[in-house]
Amino acid sequence: MTAFQLEMDLDSMSKSQQKIANYVMGSLQQIPYCTEEDIALAVNVSTATVSRFWQAIGFANLKAFKKHLLQNEHATPAHKMKKILNKMVHEEADVVQEMLDMASANMKVTSERVERNSFYKAVEAIQAARKVYVFGTGASISLIELLRFRLNRVGVEVEGMAGSGSELLESLVHAGQRDVVVMFGFVRRSPELTVLLEHAAVAGYTTLLITDLLVSDMLEQSDLVLQVDRGELEGFHSMAAPVALIDAIAVAVTKRLGETAFERLDRLHSLRKKYASQLPK
Numbered sequence: 262m263t264a265f266q267l268e269m270d271l272d273s274m275s276k277s278q279q280k281i282a283n284y285v286m287g288s289l290q291q292i293p294y295c296t297e298e299d300i301a302l303a304v305n306v307s308t309a310t311v312s313r314f315w316q317a318i319g320f321a322n323l324k325a326f327k328k329h330l331l332q333n334e335h336a337t338p339a340h341k342m343k344k345i346l347n348k349m350v351h352e353e354a355d356v357v358q359e360m361l362d363m364a365s366a367n368m369k370v371t372s373e374r375v376e377r378n379s380f381y382k383a384v385e386a387i388q389a390a391r392k393v394y395v396f397g398t399g400a401s402i403s404l405i406e407l408l409r410f411r412l413n414r415v416g417v418e419v420e421g422m423a424g425s426g427s428e429l430l431e432s433l434v435h436a437g438q439r440d441v442v443v444m445f446g447f448v449r450r451s452p453e454l455t456v457l458l459e460h461a462a463v464a465g466y467t468t469l470l471i472t473d474l475l476v477s478d479m480l481e482q483s484d485l486v487l488q489v490d491r492g493e494l495e496g497f498h499s500m501a502a503p504v505a506l507i508d509a510i511a512v513a514v515t516k517r518l519g520e521t522a523f524e525r526l527d528r529l530h531s532l533r534k535k536y537a538s539q540l541p542k
Contacts, residue, residue, distance in 0.1 A: 274317060277306045281314045288475050293327045294449050303475065363492060364501035370490035371502040383485045384513040386467050390441040393417060394432055394466075396457060397445035398424040404445055404471075404503055411511035414529060415522035429453055438465035445503070446472040447491065450479055458482045471503065 274282065284304050285292060292300075297311045304311075312322070320326040387393055393412065395405045402424065409419040422432040422442075433456070436442055442461065446454050458479065461468050470483035473491045480486050489506055491498040515522045533542065 277304075277310050278314050278317055280304045280306065281311060282318070289330060291449075291474055291477065293330055294477070297323055299478070360499075364499055367490045367492055367499050367502040368505050371488075371506065374488045374490060375506065376487075379485050379487060380509075381513070383469050383487060384510060384517060386441050386469065386485065387412070387417060387443075387510065388514050388517040390417070390467075391439035392436075393419045393441045393443060394422050394436050395419060395443045395445075396422040396424070396429070396453065398451070398453075399447075400498075400500055401445035401447065401503075403500065404507060407504060408443065408507050408510070411507065412514060414526065415511075415515050415518055416525045417514060417518075425451075425453060429456065433457070433460060433464075436460075436464050436466045440466040441469055442466050443469045443471065444483070446470050446474065446477075446479055447498070448473070450477060454479060471506065473498075 281300065281304050284300065288295075297308050301308045301311045315322050315326055318326075320329065393408075395408055397405050402421075405421040409421060412419050420432060423429045442457055444454055444457055458468060461484075467485070468483045469485045469487070470479055471487045471489065472479065473489055474480070475488070487506060489502045491500070491502060533540075
């Protein structure tokens with residue numbers, strides 16, 4: 262068998278096993294960080310059924326399947342880029358159209374995945390917060406800056422947190438009961454995310470997790486969760502959907518702030534006019 266074309270005889274499987282198979286193949290990048298209990302909960306079957314599933318696809322147990330996944334190169338940046346470039350084998354391939362189609366598909370899935378009640382609770386929490394702290398690493402750093410830019414201009418104070426190590430604590434020490442900590446948690450749980458979630462119980466701040474994970478104990482531990490789609494698990498991960506979600510949050514927060522937000526935007530416009538000759542746009 263190859264890395265992502267496992268030999269599965271779906272016709273010989275029970276309906277429960279088929280459900281597990283569909284889930285596993287759609288969540289390959291998360292499986293190395295899941296327990297059998299996580300998978301059972303996600304699929305709504307018993308843990309014993311999950312335990313028996315691995316032999317049906319040629320593995321002794323979940324541990325053996327995880328080892329197989331982790332030994333493959335499906336998560337490397339080079340492999341992801343090769344995968345998307347393989348779709349554009351002809352020199353005349355329209356890269357722009359391919360990428361825009363991919364982004365459109367990501368956003369469509371995200372629209373279906375984002376639970377609206379959670380979204381509006383998140384907007385309410387951000388609008389009412391004394392301060393919003395934002396954590397992310399890698400490509401998520403761009404999302405932190407976008408959220409800061411969108412919200413600061415309407416009067417919501419936003420502070421980006423250090424992406425790794427003990428420097429994170431320099432911001433975390435100030436987060437308290439009236440604050441919101443927004444966490445971009447893609448692909449896997451990091452030590453920093455663990456600290457942010459654990460310290461919430463002590464400091465009392467509200468945690469908002471924005472993630473592409475379908476199964477993770479972080480989903481239960483976070484106060485609010487917004488799930489996005491960033492593309493095929495073994496493929497190129499786009500930030501189009503998270504960016505669109507941030508824009509939606511910014512618009513919804515501005516709407517809740519009402520005249521207060523528009524007064525701040527008017528003051529910004531006045532300052533731009535006043536200093537246009539000295540500080541051109």
